[in-house]
Amino acid sequence: MKKRQLRDCAARARTALSSLLLAMAAQAVIAQEPAARDAASADSSPPAEAPSARDLVPLGGQPALPMQADATAHEVRSRTGALMLARVGGTLAYGKAKWWQDGFTGGFKTANEGWFGQGTASGGADKLGHAMFAYTAARLLTRGFEWAGNDSGTSLRLGLWTSVGTLMGVELIDGYSKKWRFSKEDALVDLAGGALGYWMETNPRVDALVDLRLQYSQSAGPAGRHRFDPFGDYSGQRYLVVFKAAGVPALKAHRLLRYVELSIGYGARDFETESRALVSPTRHVYYGVSLNLTELLRSTVFEGSARPSRTQRMTETFLEFVQVPAAAVEADHVIR
Structure with missing residues (x-):
């Protein structure tokens, strides 16, 4: 039963974070609509004012979706309702088909899952996954x-x-x-992740300095042995807080230091039932140095762009939440 529950948890994590990546892609795609509309009406419309900094670069320095400034109240309500329906309705429809297909009982049941202890099912990796998903979804939905x-x-x-x-x-x-059971731990980290996303969107200086990212490398454990599974393979995940030199004005102006990042993070290995039978599960603290790929691409591939393209928007959104393993060098401290 425990083995089945772990597989089910991994499946739910894959589904949630896959939806997140689809939302990231959708953010970049819908950003093209205003540009296409403006190009089509360029001959019949008076010259438009230059886009403001807020239109091009939102809090934290990431390219924003151009606002629909000329939208009517009805259009705003329709688009807003469509976004909410897609988020809520899509989740409920999938849950009915995949999570709650066994039906419901008459009573409300809870479970004490614990946090980051050695005796928990995932060493806390599942809790960080909940927080990361809530954080990222809150930020992308805001945009x-x-x-x-x-x-x-x-x-x-x-x-x-x-x-x-x-x-x-x-x-x-x-x-x-x-x-399933109601988990107060999951509920609390969902709230914390969403609140952190809200706070970061309202604090541009902090957002320019700090990123929260997921790093994944395929593990040798049961979930990673047979396929590349960044959302269900907890043993291959690292959750990182990344400090960017480019977020410090004095360092951003430096020719080389602006590309430097420092990170600290957490991960858990071998908490799967199959792995526990062979080795003791371990928890890990990571710290290291990485290359700021967003800054590097802005000064090379995307240099000179008057307005961020769809490709740039998608790339920078991805790099805001995902750490590329090849761009980082990290030390590993084991917590047993």
Whole structure:
């Protein structure tokens, strides 16, 4: 039973984070709509004012989706509703088909899953996965709601509550399902991740200095042995806090130091049932140095771009939340 539960948890993590990557891709794709519309009407419209810095670069220095400044109130409501329906409705529809297919009981049940202890099912990697998903979803949805034509404050609130509200709804439904249980630990990290995403969107200086990223390298454990599985292979995951020299004005102006990043992170290995039978599970603290690929690409491939292209938007969004292993050198401290 425990083995089956671990596989189910991995499957749910894969589904949630796969949805996240699709949202990242959608962010870049929908950014092209205003550009196409503007190009088509260029001959019949008076010259437009140059885009403001807020239109091009949002909090933290990442390219923003151009706001639909000329959208009517009806269009704003329609786009906003479509984003919310896609997020909430899609999650519930998938959950009904894949998570809650065994049905529900009459009572509400809870489970004490623990946090980062040696005796937990995943050493805390699943909890960081919840937090990371809530954090990233809140930020991407905020940008999506801005694209829909909402002002910054409304977009922030909608992004936070749509992200966290959906995850909390899933947890509550779990409490009534036959297969799952409500986890207070999952609920708390969902709230924490969403709140952190909200805070980062409202603090541009901190956002320019710090990234939260997931790094994955295929492990030799059961989940990673047979396929590349960045979302279910907990043993191959590292959750990192990355400090970027480019976020410090004095260092950003330096020819070389602006490409330097320092990181510290956490991961857990061999907590799978199959692995426990052979080796003792371990928890790890990582610290190291990495190359700021976003800065590198801006000064090479994307240099001279008057407005970020779809390719640049997608690339920089991906690099904001994902650490490329080849661009980092990290030391490993084992916590047994």
